[in-house]
Amino acid sequence: MNPALVEFLKHPGQLPARPDAAAAAPAETAVPRPATAPLTVLVLEGEYRLTGAVLFCLSRQPGVRAHLLSRDARSPYRFSSYVRSFHLLGPESPAEVFVAFVQNAACALGAEVLLPVDVAGMRFVIAHRAALAAAVPLLPLPAGAYYEIATDKGLLGAFMQEHDIPAPDTIVDIRHNLAAKLAQFEFPVLLKPIEGAGGRGIVRYATPEALLAAVAALPDSSRYIVQNCIAGYDIDCNVLYDNGRLIAHSIQKGLVATGDEYAPTEAIEFVHHDAVLAVVDRLMKALRWNGVAHLDLRYDARARQIKVIEINTRFWLTVVGSALAAGVNFPLLACQVAAGRAVAPAPFREGRYIPFANYLKYRYGRRVRRADDVQFSLRDTSVGAFLGDPLTKLYRFLTDED
Incomplete structure (x- = not known):
């Protein structure tokens, strides 16, 4: 777990450092343009179905021109009727090269928004926010520390406990003294992978003994939490x-x-x-x-x-x-x-x-x-x-x- 995030969870009143804040702050108040004016959007391709869903939604607004940046040579969206142009950079290129690639594409296309669609794309934009924002306005995104808390089931569970947000009873650290923690825990419970999605990898256990045996068999590198089932x-x-x-x-x-x-x-x-x-x-x-x-x-x-x-x-x-x-x-x-x-x-x-x-x-x-x-x-x-x-x-x- 990121030490900076652990420290923040111990002291939630302290806002994480935002080195990108100056870049994100507008220099002056601009007059908003009408929502119906033409809009050029530079989309960072992500997971297949998410990209398709986002492109379809953009296509429903007349005047939106979507251009796609990809690192997938086999991307089906090269042929998409929703895309005005397709721009490819090899996946082996380092991050700083991809940043320059995005900057150049934004300038050449006159892009008004950079739109990542999935977690990987959003993390990339957050990590390089200052450099990217100098070339093109970015999809609204939170500070990096808050994004990681929200994305990580373990960090989010601890954050919600700290802020008294209604949530399932959660054991974030299952590697130490789990048997003692389960003594006050109501069964059945769910063992959940922290990075799982779509319900994949979730297993229900009816007894402490069955859960403890399952946890003992997990690979050392795996990350899980335990939550109680909610009727x-x-x-x-x-x-x-x-x-x-x-x-x-x-x-x-x-x-x-x-x-x-x-x-x-x-x-x-x-x-x-x-x-x-x-x-x-x-x-x-x-x-x-x-x-x-x-x-x-x-x-x-x-x-x-x-x-x-x-x-x-x-x-x-x-x-x-x-x-x-x-x-x-x-x-x-x-x-x-x-x-x-x-x-x-x-x-x-x-x-x-x-x-x-x-x-x-x-x-x-x-x-x-x-x-x-x-x-x-x-x-x-x-x-x-x-x-x-x-x-x-x-x-x-x-x-x-x-």
């Missing part, structure tokens, strides 16, 4: 903040469960829930958040309380659903904030969303039909996103990539 239901919140000020949010619940208890749901509905937003806002203000995030939460039926499970510090796959069903286009709004555009409050509407592939499987796949099946129409799906970029999908199919 209730999952509910998630998507947010965009501008230096601690909430710009937009949407709240979603699962509609169609998957076979894996901890995997993301196959369909969602957007709902209003004041208690969810209140807890989320407390946490994000404590983190002095800047930018986008997707928070996993759970309603604790026994405590009758919303609790924060974890934060996805990047764009999320159902960002398409937020744009289509809830009417909140987070990638576009984030770019407008970064470019200094006038952004009106973005209240979300209630509705349903199911990815088109899931819709086909749910409606036409081989499964037992039930009386309480959710009824979806094509209007609830991402059929436009699915069919709107055919060459990208054809390339993936022909190269036999998932």
Whole structure:
């Protein structure tokens, strides 16, 4: 664990050093440009599906010109109808060369926003914020220390305990005196990898003995936490903040469960829930958040309380659903904030969303039909996103990539 972050958690009242603060601070107050004015966005390619989701959302706004920077020679987005130009730099190039590559591309294209889409891209921009910001406005991002706290399940668990944010009971250090810590812990519990995503690697244990045996068998280099199981239901919140000020949010619940208890749901509905937003806002203000995030939460039926499970510090796959069903286009709004555009409050509407592939499987796949099946129409799906970029999908199919 980073010693600086450990020290910060011991003294949470002290703001981590921000050597980039001077570069991030505007020299003078500028008059915001209209949100509908043409906008040139330089996208840092990330994980395949996230890149596709973000590009689709940007394509929904007339006048947005997306250009893609990549370090993947096999990127399917070379052929994307959503991209005006594609620029490649080899993955073996050092970070300082990539910084110069981004700077030159931003200058040549007249880019008004640099938009990373995943954790790796956002960490790169945070690490080189001052140099990059000298060439192009950046997607809103928090200070590096806060970003790492939010991204790391262990650090986040300790941070929430320190700030009295409702969360599952959590054991962050499972390598020392775990048996004694479990004496006051309620079972069943979940053993979670700190760097896991999409529910992968989470295992439930009903007894201390079974958990202790599993922990003893873990590789020394692995990082896990233990959390108690919460009887209730999952509910998630998507947010965009501008230096601690909430710009937009949407709240979603699962509609169609998957076979894996901890995997993301196959369909969602957007709902209003004041208690969810209140807890989320407390946490994000404590983190002095800047930018986008997707928070996993759970309603604790026994405590009758919303609790924060974890934060996805990047764009999320159902960002398409937020744009289509809830009417909140987070990638576009984030770019407008970064470019200094006038952004009106973005209240979300209630509705349903199911990815088109899931819709086909749910409606036409081989499964037992039930009386309480959710009824979806094509209007609830991402059929436009699915069919709107055919060459990208054809390339993936022909190269036999998932």
